[in-house]
Structures are given as C-alpha cells and as structure tokens.
Amino acid sequence: MSAESRVPKPGIDMKLEVVVIPVSDADRAKRFYENLGWRLDADFVRADGSRALQLTPPGSPTSVHLDRGSALPRFLIVNDIEAARTELITRGVDVSEVFHRGAEGRIIGPDPERPSYGSLATFSDPDGNVWLLQQVTQRLPGRIDGNSATFASQGDLAAALRRAATAHGEHEKRTGRPDANWPDWYADYIVREQTGKPLPE
Numbered sequence: 001m002s003a004e005s006r007v008p009k010p011g012i013d014m015k016l017e018v019v020v021i022p023v024s025d026a027d028r029a030k031r032f033y034e035n036l037g038w039r040l041d042a043d044f045v046r047a048d049g050s051r052a053l054q055l056t057p058p059g060s061p062t063s064v065h066l067d068r069g070s071a072l073p074r075f076l077i078v079n080d081i082e083a084a085r086t087e088l089i090t091r092g093v094d095v096s097e098v099f100h101r102g103a104e105g106r107i108i109g110p111d112p113e114r115p116s117y118g119s120l121a122t123f124s125d126p127d128g129n130v131w132l133l134q135q136v137t138q139r140l141p142g143r144i145d146g147n148s149a150t151f152a153s154q155g156d157l158a159a160a161l162r163r164a165a166t167a168h169g170e171h172e173k174r175t176g177r178p179d180a181n182w183p184d185w186y187a188d189y190i191v192r193e194q195t196g197k198p199l200p201e
Contacts, residue, residue, distance in 0.1 A: 011087045013155045014133070018054065018075035020065045026053055029066045038064075048101045073122065073132035079159045081110065081119045081135035088123060095123045095133075110135075137163060138193045164189040171201065 023029040030053060034040060038055040041063055045051055056063040065075070078084040081098055088095045098121045100111035111118030121133040137159075164186040172179055179185060185200065192199050 012078060012080065012084045014076040014078055014084060016062060016074060017077045018063050018065050020067050020072035020074065022068065022072055023066045024068070026051060026066050026068070030055070033064070033066075046101055047103050048105050049103075050101075073130040075132050075134055077136045078133055079135065079137055079156065081121060081133055084133055085121050093123050096121050138199070160190045160193065161186065163193065167199065174201065 021029075030040070030043070033055045036057075038057050041054040041056055042052050043054075051067075053066045054063050055066070076084075085095050085098060097108050098110050098119055099106045099108050100118050100120065101107070116136045116138040117134060119135040122130060123133075124130050167189055168179065168182055168185055171185065188200055191197075
C-alpha cells in the first residue's frame with residue numbers, strides 16, 4: 001500500500017469557528033474582551049436557559065464562546081449536519097444523534113424549524129476532548145462584516161448555490177414566471193444569507 005493511499009480523502013467541510021473559553025464570571029470576561037476591541041457577536045439566553053456569549057477578535061475567522069463548566073466543546077461549523085455525521089461515522093467515530101435544544105434541555109432530532117445554529121451533534125477524541133457539530137446556513141447579523149460573500153472551499157460555494165437555487169425556484173413559483181435575472185437574484189440571496197440580512201422573497 002502506498003503512502004498516498006493511506007491518506008484519508010477530504011470530505012465534508014468542518015470549519016473550526018468557535019473555541020469555548022471557561023470563565024468564572026461571564027460578565028467580567030465580556031467586559032475584558034470588549035475592552036480589547038473584540039466584536040460582540042451574541043449575548044442571549046437559549047431556550048434551555050443557557051447563555052450564548054460569543055466575541056471575535058479583530059480580523060479573526062474564529063470566535064470565542066465564554067462559558068462555565070468542564071469538557072467544553074470546540075465548535076465545528078457544517079452546512080449539512082446529517083452528511084457530516086454520516087462521514088464521521090464512516091471514519092469510525094462515535095457521534096451522538098443529531099439534537100436541538102428546547103426548554104426541557106437536549107431533544108433528539110434536528111430542530112423542526114431547521115434554523116441556522118439549531119441542529120447539533122457531538123463526538124469526543126480518545127482523550128475526551130469534546131467537539132460540537134453545528135449546522136449553519138445563514139449567519140446571524142454582524143457575524144460577517146460588509147456586503148460580500150466569501151467561501152472557504154468549493155464545497156461551501158456549491159452548497160450556497162444549491163440553497164439559492166431552491167429558494168429561487170420558490171420565488172419563481174410565487175411570481176408565476178421565469179426570472180431571467182436569476183444570477184443577480186442568486187448573488188443577492190447568497191450575500192444576504194452570509195451576512196444575516198433578511199432573505200429575498
């Protein structure tokens with residue numbers, strides 16, 4: 001067997017976008033990092049009562065999430081959580097069922113509304129380091145600056161085009177006619193999706 005044949009082939013994009021930092025006082029830590037000029041991406045209470053507090057250093061593609069506890073996960077962002085989970089299983093990884101958070105805690109199955117950030121799965125490495133898969137297709141406002149779209153890979157771009165094509169098909173059904181200006185519609189949809197702006201009808 002050649003060395004080349006032993007190298008695993010790349011698969012589904014899994015981007016390390018969030019690292020959780022353990023803190024004893026979330027508000028104090030928030031003030032500290034904001035004083036460093038880090039952008040506040042999110043500060044809200046989830047349905048299960050936990051707090052989502054995330055900041056990003058200037059110019060960084062990776063954010064920090066401030067939290068308490070042990071075995072805090074690193075976030076791997078994917079655009080298709082079922083496909084990512086299947087790929088990890090084929091590589092011999094023990095991955096949890098896809099789940100979402102509700103008022104009563106973890107609920108098995110993807111979020112019924114299929115929102116971005118809503119569907120999750122976890123796995124651990126041999127040393128107990130926890131990884132959290134999170135499906136993101138549309139960004140929260142402020143997570144990406146400006147009015148431009150960028151893609152980390154060909155797979156990311158292809159997935160964005162597929163989502164735009166599906167949405168555009170619904171747009172044409174609503175208008176009752178073909179849209180000759182579909183390239184501009186796709187572009188607008190993809191930029192809005194990445195920057196967290198309302199999507200076109």
